[in-house]
Amino acid sequence: MNAVTNRTKTYSLALLAVLGAMALAVAGCGGGSSSTSESSNASSKESASSESSSGYGGRYGNSENSESENKSASSESAPGAESGAGVVSLGNVQKLGMVLVDSNGMTLYDFHKDKGTTSSCYGPCAEGWPPMLTEGEPTVGNGASSSKLGTTERKDGTMQVTYAGHPLYTFVEDKKPGEANGNDVSAFGGQWYALKGNGEEAGD
Secondary structure, three states, rough: OOHHHHHHHHHHHHHHHHHHHHHHHHHHHHHHHHHHHHHHHHOOOOHHHHHHOOOOOHHHHHHHHHHHHHHHHHHHHOOOOOOOEEEEEEEOOOOOEEEEEOOOOEEOOEEEOEEEEEEEOOHHHHHHHEEOOOOOOOOOEOOOOOOEEEEEEEEOOOOOEEEEEEEEOOOOOOOOOOOOOOOOOEEOEEEEEEOOOOOOOOOO
């Protein structure tokens, strides 16, 4: 009788041990699956964050900012810029006093090689001394004379602004308003001078 009881106890303990082992195995599998899922979610979040910081959101955001800046710059354009019409005014230039300037305040010059209102400046000359063009009737401001203002057609069909019968040009070496680095300069077969409001050339 005692022998039977001992065998029963031994069997019961063995069964409990097996069940316990199975329970631990199941728990272990579940834990591993949960850990893998959390790891996968974390990886996805890191990937999304990386994409956002490396350009997708930033690129579109910069585009919106760029459009906003362009609109702001457009709203601050000089008078006549919207229609492409040239604007001739008087501006104070170093050593020369008040001379003709464009809507950006850049000094305007005449060219002695021009024949009346017909421009002689093309190719490399026009690259160094860009003609003042207009897409509509030019206008005056700040002391310039409207009666002296006019236009002349260039070889490519564009319209160049004239003043007192002189086609007008800017100079690439003038980097900011108030400069007149092209005054009394000899280049491309003729002299270049800034003009006063009365149409006369400015001295040094």
